[in-house]
Amino acid sequence: MAEDDATFRTRIHQAIAWLERNPERQRRQQNGLWYSPSPIDNPRIAVMFPGHGAQYPAMLCAHERHIPVVRSWFYELSQIYGQGIHPCPLRHLPIKGETDAERQHLQSIYALEGGGVHGMIGSVALYHALRLAGIEADILCGYSNGENAAMIASGVAAYRSITDLFERIAGIATAGQGGLSRGEIPLGATLSVTFAEPDRLHDALANIALDLDLVASNSPFNFVLYGAFDAIQAARPLLEAKGAIVLPLPNDRSYHTPHFAPELPSMREVLDQIPFQKGRLPVFSCSALTTLPGDNPKALRSMATQQYVTPVRFRESIDLLSDKGINLFIDVGPRGQLAAMARETLPSGSAMVVECDRRDQDGWYVMMAALAQLHVAGFSPKPENWFQPANVALKGDRLLSSLTADVSPTYGCRTETVKSFSCIL
Numbered sequence: 196m197a198e199d200d201a202t203f204r205t206r207i208h209q210a211i212a213w214l215e216r217n218p219e220r221q222r223r224q225q226n227g228l229w230y231s232p233s234p235i236d237n238p239r240i241a242v243m244f245p246g247h248g249a250q251y252p253a254m255l256c257a258h259e260r261h262i263p264v265v266r267s268w269f270y271e272l273s274q275i276y277g278q279g280i281h282p283c284p285l286r287h288l289p290i291k292g293e294t295d296a297e298r299q300h301l302q303s304i305y306a307l308e309g310g311g312v313h314g315m316i317g318s319v320a321l322y323h324a325l326r327l328a329g330i331e332a333d334i335l336c337g338y339s340n341g342e343n344a345a346m347i348a349s350g351v352a353a354y355r356s357i358t359d360l361f362e363r364i365a366g367i368a369t370a371g372q373g374g375l376s377r378g379e380i381p382l383g384a385t386l387s388v389t390f391a392e393p394d395r396l397h398d399a400l401a402n403i404a405l406d407l408d409l410v411a412s413n414s415p416f417n418f419v420l421y422g423a424f425d426a427i428q429a430a431r432p433l434l435e436a437k438g439a440i441v442l443p444l445p446n447d448r449s450y451h452t453p454h455f456a457p458e459l460p461s462m463r464e465v466l467d468q469i470p471f472q473k474g475r476l477p478v479f480s481c482s483a484l485t486t487l488p489g490d491n492p493k494a495l496r497s498m499a500t501q502q503y504v505t506p507v508r509f510r511e512s513i514d515l516l517s518d519k520g521i522n523l524f525i526d527v528g529p530r531g532q533l534a535a536m537a538r539e540t541l542p543s544g545s546a547m548v549v550e551c552d553r554r555d556q557d558g559w560y561v562m563m564a565a566l567a568q569l570h571v572a573g574f575s576p577k578p579e580n581w582f583q584p585a586n587v588a589l590k591g592d593r594l595l596s597s598l599t600a601d602v603s604p605t606y607g608c609r610t611e612t613v614k615s616f617s618c619i620l
Contacts, residue, residue: 196227196563229564234573235547241479241521242322242332243537244348245528246339246507248446250314254529255321257558258551262581264327267598268320271357272313312364314529315344321527321551322348323595324562329577330569332525334486336479336516338533339411339451339507342487342499343367347594349474351489357594366465379457384427385410385444388434389417399437405430408452411507414539419444419507421452451482456504463500471495481512509533513540523572525565526550547572 197203210228258265318341337345346352347360354360388396393415400407405426411419422430431441449455473489480487482502488494513524513536524546526534531550538548549565552558566576 196560196567202227227564229567229571231571234571235522237520238523238573239334239521240330240332240523240525241334241336241516242325242345242348243336243524243526243528243533244318244322244338244341244344245314245526245530245533246337246341247311247314247450248444249528249530249532250311250317251530251554254314254554255317255552255558258321258324258562261559262324262562264323264581264595264598265317265320268316268323269313271598272316272361311340312361315340315347315364318344318528319348321562324581325525325527325551327580327583328566329580330525330574332476334477334479334516334521336481336512338481338509339502341528342478342480342482342502345478346471346474346487346499349476349478349489351471351474351478351487351495353470353472354594357598360594363465363469366468367462380449381423381454382447383421383423383449383454385446386420386427386431386434387417387442387444388420389440389442390438391416395438399434399439403430403433405433408449408454409506410451412510413507414510414536416539417536421449421454450503451506453504459500459503462503463496466496466499479512479516481507481509484508484511484515509536510540513537517541517546522546524548528552530554531561 197206206228210230214230255265255269259269260266335345335349337343343352343364347354352363354363388399390396390399396409396418405422407420407422407426407430409418410421413419420427420430427443431443434441471489471492477486477489479485480498480502482505483498487498516524522545524534524537524541526532526537526549529552531553534548534550537546541548547568549568551562551565553561563578566578569576
């Protein structure tokens with residue numbers, strides 16, 4: 196992949212020279228090229244959907260410009276949110292948070308009721324882009340709120356239309372607000388804790404007499420903790436003294452801890468209104484560490500409700516899926532965080548991990564790089580299908596068939612140029 200023909204030819208010659216010097220290497224990425232002498236044996240794909248926090252200002256603008264189905268999803272979302280429901284500036288220019296107005300915008304972006312919904316729909320849109328390109332998964336994996344996105348994508352949650360879908364999502368997003376307003380759910384703070392060596396959290400917390408809850412086990416090196424403001428403030432220097440890199444996260448809710456239990460009846464009430472069924476693909480829950488029982492709606496609702504008071508066990512989920520034969524993990528979320536955590540978790544060379552977006556790179560380049568890596572793995576991506584009507588390319592998908600086609604991009608305030616890249620498969 197390159198910006199022009201001359202650069203492409205230069206990189207090809209560099210890659211050939213490298214291969215001649217290193218013929219024993221099986222798969223390699225170098226300077227915009229991916230190559231391998233053989234495809235993956237018996238490839239099995241898990242598509243990973245991230246949770247709240249994956250969204251960021253101006254996310255997926257390049258994808259939206261180039262891929263019609265992504266554009267259609269955000270168009271539908273803009274129709275709902277354009278009516279004054281949870282306004283969110285997520286689709287506009289990058290926001291630095293240097294002024295009071297920009298800081299308010301950032302709070303909206305990281306609020307579950309605003310940006311969180313955009314992040315969820317963004318991952319569903321990228322998943323459909325992959326499907327249209329001919330990449331089909333064997334199982335879907337949901338991290339936190341990504342479990343809801345995975346149920347949408349798999350058809351486990353049987354929504355009647357796009358409007359019905361967004362109404363249900365709004366219900367899930369706002370279900371926890373009642374408990375907060377009544378003071379039943381305490382507000383606190385969350386920390387990302389990273390160690391240079393694996394599995395250090397237990398030892399680090401052994402002599403820290405503070406009330407802290409594990410929110411997520413992301414990799415052998417990274418964990419998320421929740422606690423009251425005072426407890427988190429006191430824990431930070433203690434953890435840093437034990438060698439941890441500690442970063443505060445923009446989340447004051449007690450999701451995935453026992454503190455959220457008073458709001459479970461409200462969550463269950465919302466979930467009871469969603470018709471569940473056996474989906475097209477199984478959905479693996481990173482909280483329950485098993486596949487959701489799509490053929491048992493009552494049990495599914497119970498598991499989907501319980502995840503809000505159960506830690507996210509992403510690291511353990513990746514290990515389990517790998518043990519079941521999954522050898523290709525695709526992150527369809529904005530930012531690409533799950534891909535990074537999966538790479539930290541999996542033994543080197545045991546599986547291939549691909550992301551569709553990264554905040555620190557041009558999004559279109561990352562998406563095309565994903566197709567290039569899938570081609571090297573033995574698949575035959577067909578991005579030309581992106582320009583067919585979605586309901587023709589994927590017949591029988593109710594949500595895709597109800598998307599509005601041939602729409603203009605929704606990022607009207609974004610003026611940056613999106614680069615084009617050539618990708619030869």
